[in-house]
Amino acid sequence: xxxxxxxxxxxxxxxxxxxxxxxxxxxxxxxxxxxxxxxxxxxxxxxxxxxxxxxxxxxxxxxxxxxxxxxxxxxxxxxxxxxxxxxxxxxxxxxxxxxxxxxxxxxxxxxxxxxxxxxxxxxxxxxxxxxxxxxxxxxxxxxxxxxxxxxxxxxxxxxxxxxxxxxxxxxxxxxxxxxxxxxxxxxxxxxxxxxxxxxxxxxxxxxxxxxxxxxxxxxxxxxxxxxxxxxxxxxxxxxxxxxxxxxxxxxxxxxxxxxxxxxxxxxxxxxxxxxxxxxxxxxxxxxxxxxxxxxxxxxxxxxxxxxxxxxxxxxxxxxxxxxxxxxxxxxxxxxxxxxxxxxxxxxxxxxxxxxxxxxxxxxxxxxxxxxxxxxxxxxxxxxxxxxxxxxxxxxxxxxxxxxxxxxxxxxx
Amino acid sequence: xxxxxxxxxxxxxxxxxxxxxxxxxxxxxxxxxxxxxxxxxxxxxxxxxxxxxxxxxxxxxxxxxxxxxxxxxxxxxxxxxxxxxxxxxxxxxxxxxxxxxxxxxxxxxxxxxxxxxxxxxxxxxxxxxxxxxxxxxxxxxxxxxxxxxxxxxxxxxxxxxxxxxxxxxxxxxxxxxxxxxxxxxxxxxxxxxxxxxxxxxxxxxxxxxxxxxxxxxxxxxxxxxxxxxxxxxxxxxxxxxxxxxxxxxxxxxxxxxxxxxxxxxxxxxxxxxxxxxxxxxxxxxxxxxxxxxxxxxxxxxxxxxxxxxxxxxxxxxxxxxxxxxxxxxxxxxxxxxxxxxxxxxxxxxxxxxxxxxxxxxxxxxxxxxxxxxxxxxxxxxxxxxxxxxxxxxxxxxxxxxxxxxxxxxxxx
Numbered sequence: 001x002x003x004x005x006x007x008x009x010x011x012x013x014x015x016x017x018x019x020x021x022x023x024x025x026x027x028x029x030x031x032x033x034x035x036x037x038x039x040x041x042x043x044x045x046x047x048x049x050x051x052x053x054x055x056x057x058x059x060x061x062x063x064x065x066x067x068x069x070x071x072x073x074x075x076x077x078x079x080x081x082x083x084x085x086x087x088x089x090x091x092x093x094x095x096x097x098x099x100x101x102x103x104x105x106x107x108x109x110x111x112x113x114x115x116x117x118x119x120x121x122x123x124x125x126x127x128x129x130x131x132x133x134x135x136x137x138x139x140x141x142x143x144x145x146x147x148x149x150x151x152x153x154x155x156x157x158x159x160x161x162x163x164x165x166x167x168x169x170x171x172x173x174x175x176x177x178x179x180x181x182x183x184x185x186x187x188x189x190x191x192x193x194x195x196x197x198x199x200x201x202x203x204x205x206x207x208x209x210x211x212x213x214x215x216x217x218x219x220x221x222x223x224x225x226x227x228x229x230x231x232x233x234x235x236x237x238x239x240x241x242x243x244x245x246x247x248x249x250x251x252x253x254x255x256x257x258x259x260x261x262x263x264x265x266x267x268x269x270x271x272x273x274x275x276x277x278x279x280x281x282x283x284x285x286x287x288x289x290x291x292x293x294x295x296x297x298x299x300x301x302x303x304x305x306x307x308x309x310x311x312x313x314x315x316x317x318x319x320x321x322x323x324x325x326x327x328x329x330x331x332x333x334x335x336x337x338x339x340x341x342x343x344x345x346x347x348x349x350x351x352x353x354x355x356x357x358x359x360x361x362x363x364x365x366x367x368x369x370x371x372x373x374x375x376x377x378x379x380x381x382x383x384x385x386x387x388x389x390x391x392x393x394x395x396x397x398x399x400x401x402x403x404x405x406x407x408x409x410x411x412x
Numbered sequence: 413x414x415x416x417x418x419x420x421x422x423x424x425x426x427x428x429x430x431x432x433x434x435x436x437x438x439x440x441x442x443x444x445x446x447x448x449x450x451x452x453x454x455x456x457x458x459x460x461x462x463x464x465x466x467x468x469x470x471x472x473x474x475x476x477x478x479x480x481x482x483x484x485x486x487x488x489x490x491x492x493x494x495x496x497x498x499x500x501x502x503x504x505x506x507x508x509x510x511x512x513x514x515x516x517x518x519x520x521x522x523x524x525x526x527x528x529x530x531x532x533x534x535x536x537x538x539x540x541x542x543x544x545x546x547x548x549x550x551x552x553x554x555x556x557x558x559x560x561x562x563x564x565x566x567x568x569x570x571x572x573x574x575x576x577x578x579x580x581x582x583x584x585x586x587x588x589x590x591x592x593x594x595x596x597x598x599x600x601x602x603x604x605x606x607x608x609x610x611x612x613x614x615x616x617x618x619x620x621x622x623x624x625x626x627x628x629x630x631x632x633x634x635x636x637x638x639x640x641x642x643x644x645x646x647x648x649x650x651x652x653x654x655x656x657x658x659x660x661x662x663x664x665x666x667x668x669x670x671x672x673x674x675x676x677x678x679x680x681x682x683x684x685x686x687x688x689x690x691x692x693x694x695x696x697x698x699x700x701x702x703x704x705x706x707x708x709x710x711x712x713x714x715x716x717x718x719x720x721x722x723x724x725x726x727x728x729x730x731x732x733x734x735x736x737x738x739x740x741x742x743x744x745x746x747x748x749x750x751x752x753x754x755x756x757x758x759x760x761x762x763x764x765x766x767x768x769x770x771x772x773x774x775x776x777x778x779x780x781x782x783x784x785x786x787x788x789x790x791x792x793x794x795x796x797x798x799x800x801x802x803x804x805x806x807x808x809x810x811x812x813x814x815x816x817x818x819x820x821x822x823x824x
Contacts, residue, residue: 013741017764096786102775104785111797112767194797215627215798236820243822329425351815353429355524363514363818372823373516373814374508385523385606385811386627387799399797402785403763406775408648410655411784 001185004140005192007170008113012138014168016110020087022165023134027083030130030161031076037157038072044149045122052146060250064120065147075126075154078377082130085376088395089136103405108398110136112194115186116379117142117208119200122150128199129158129172131379135397140193141174142186144200148177187212197392199380202307217392220383222252222335223307224365227324227350228272229341230263236362237268237340238275243364244338246279250309252381253336253368257304258315259324265292265317276313285315304331321346325353332356334383336368357383357390413597416552417604419582420525424550426580428522432499434577435546439495442542442573443488449569450484456561457534464558472662476532477559487538487566490789494542497788500807501548515817520810522548524606527598528791529554529620531612534562540611541570541584543791547809552605553586554598556612560589599624609804611792614719629804632795634664634747635719636777639736639762640684641753642675648774649680649752650687655776656750658691662721664793665748665780669716670727671736677704677729688725697727716743733758737765744768746795748780769795769802 015023034041045067052065094106114137116128125143132139143151155174162171175182187196190213197217198208209216226244228237244255260269265288273283273293283289284299296315303314304327318324321339328337338360339350347361358368368391370378375393382388388396427435446453457479464477506518526549528540537555544551555563567586574583587594599608602625609629610620621628638656640649656667672681677700685695685705695701696711708727715726716739730736733751740749750772751762759773770780770793780803782790787805794800800808 098784098786102779210625213622215796239820239822247823356813358814358816360816361818363816363821364823366823367514367816367821372510374510384627389811390814399801401768402770402802404770404772404775404779406773408651409775409779410651411659411776411778
């Protein structure tokens with residue numbers, strides 16, 4: 001692992017100075033290699049799938065792991081899309097001329113070496129390696145053991161791309177999954193790794209956050225709320241709540257809890273719950289909620305803390321926007337929360353006082369996504385406040401430096 | 413400590429929404445209280461000084477600890493200067509209108525709760541508490557045991573300021589130094605503390621970096637280099653080197669190592685070393701350096717790794733700008749490094765390839781300072797790449813959030 005870290009650091013110095021053209025050439029080369037190797041990748045994936053089935057993995061997990069021709073093509077297209085994005089490196093963020101004549105320029109530079117630890121989805125191998133490369137960073141990737149064969153075959157294509165652009169092969173390294181101690185060692189390599197990005201379930205992220213000696217950019221899953229205010233438009237309330245919960249239930253921006261002002265429980269709640277129920281969503285609420293909707297089942301304290309990632313929603317009646325803000329402060333995960341209201345003052349109060357990476361007025365929480373924010377691609381959503389908050393795209397994978405130009409100035 | 417953390421988190425919610433006027437009113441109130449209590453503060457400082465002398469503390473340490481009327485006045489002025497700075501909270505960093513009509517605004521918000529752990533200088537109590545307050549953050553301060561009485565008396569004035577502005581007393585908390593386990597507990601309070609800023613010697617910073625479960629913004633001391641290029645103007649080389657090393661030797665931006673291109677050793681080195689020697693600087697170099705300047709003493713490998721923070725400089729002859737860049741990559745601390753040259757291409761190579769927070773052409777490394785960068789005040793210099801790099805002022809003590817305004821959008 002020391003060797004892997006050292007060679008990544010070495011490669012990062014080359015990448016930091018490498019032209020956009022060279023980086024893009026490696027990306028287009030990788031996409032081409034993916035297409036050319038699609039049969040090999042599918043064979044490798046079949047091995048992973050067979051092992052997974054043998055281990056008794058469930059449907060959703062198998063689906064995350066599975067590749068077919070279309071998904072392989074999507075990986076190639078996704079690489080090409082990242083190649084088309086603006087290269088953030090070298091962007092001038094700020095310039096200042098000081099009274100003593102010093103010219104100070106703050107310019108964007110890569111972070112250096114990024115360690116990415118992820119689970120199951122084999123396409124993350126390409127996504128993560130390619131986002132790091134485009135942002136001028138070397139990467140050390142560690143996939144889950146269940147996708148070992150698939151990831152290795154995809155990684156080989158990334159190496160082909162690097163080779164075709166004459167960039168160092170150590171710019172994107174994949175750690176062998178056989179080495180079970182590797183994750184622990186990776187988290188201690190603060191000499192060589194600048195930042196660790198864990199992508200996966202809560203237990204992985206918690207382990208990384210607890211054990212890492214390297215700074216972690218955490219992409220925790222989200223307990224997202226939709227709050228239906230007293231002044232909510234009922235049509236918007238129904239449509240947004242259903243979309244926020246049911247568009248895709250397994251993404252981190254999906255809503256887990258519906259909050260509703262007690263003043264409009266009678267007028268608004270039945271229609272919302274009816275629509276959710278029709279989409280197949282289980283509804284958990286307190287006695288009052290069950291009173292309004294008899295298919296609802298009782299919610300426990302634990303429900304307010306739970307990210308279901310399934311077609312289940314917890315429903316709570318609150319006292320106005322203040323009640324909603326307090327509930328979110330207590331149970332939220334600082335990810336994404338939305339208020340539905342026609343009352344501008346309540347909307348602004350919510351947007352200002354809810355301490356989440358993304359706060360939304362009259363739109364679905366499922367917009368919490370780098371693509372939807374116009375970033376082109378994301379490696380995840382950060383719920384921490386250090387460095388990047390919200391969607392983490394190319395720009396969020398960078399740092400900056402100050403270049404100061406003088407003509408002999410000394411400090412008095 | 414749990415209680416302290418919890419109450420700080422609670423206070424941070426108030427501070428995040430508090431007006432610039434209220435924050436400034438607390439700051440001016442604190443400055444006024446400092447002036448009114450100057451005799452009390454000096455008495456408290458005398459207790460600390462007596463204990464320190466009894467413990468046999470040395471001159472430089474006693475000087476750092478010592479307060480007199482002028483230094484107390486400087487603390488008050490420094491608070492007033494921070495009150496005059498622009499309030500960064502609420503600044504709009506970016507706005508976007510998406511094709512689906514969503515308006516996305518990225519606005520600056522406070523980090524939340526900042527833990528500051530520092531040593532000896534009692535004025536840091538005021539500086540740190542006040543910078544955190546102005547940037548909308550609650551703070552938990554932990555001073556060194558040697559400045560316990562002085563810090564407590566200054567902290568009392570900050571509380572007066574908070575009281576006069578009707579802000580919560582828990583907005584700036586000082587942990588009793590008697591509680592020796594407190595630092596360890598502080599570093600584990602990730603539920604309540606958003607970021608830890610250690611200020612002090614290397615052993616403190618290393619301990620914090622190793623033990624903290626809370627993200628750390630590290631202000632490590634710096635091994636700063638001056639590189640005299642083959643195309644250096646000799647007058648600039650002499651003046652800048654002397655200033656970079658000798659203006660103040662105890663600051664993190666002072667130069668520790670002089671690198672010089674072998675081509676100009678004969679022409680430039682004697683004048684530079686002569687000037688340093690006249691200012692009382694000890695010179696350490698290899699045999700060749702000693703050959704040119706017989707007062708020089710031999711340097712060992714350890715010298716290139718050493719931040720003297722004293723009137724000592726290590727001198728090394730290198731092979732051109734590439735040699736300088738390689739030396740800095742191996743021994744530098746990513747803080748501040750300067751090239752002296754009239755050759756624009758060499759200058760740009762150095763500015764681009766040296767991986768430090770601050771890279772300088774033809775000016776002194778001692779400009780590495782938030783004030784000199786026009787930030788008004790700083791809590792230190794960050795040598796890490798996460799979050800803030802270089803001087804850490806008010807803006808660097810903030811995060812951001814996305815406010816998304818829609819009119820009923822759901823995600824397809």
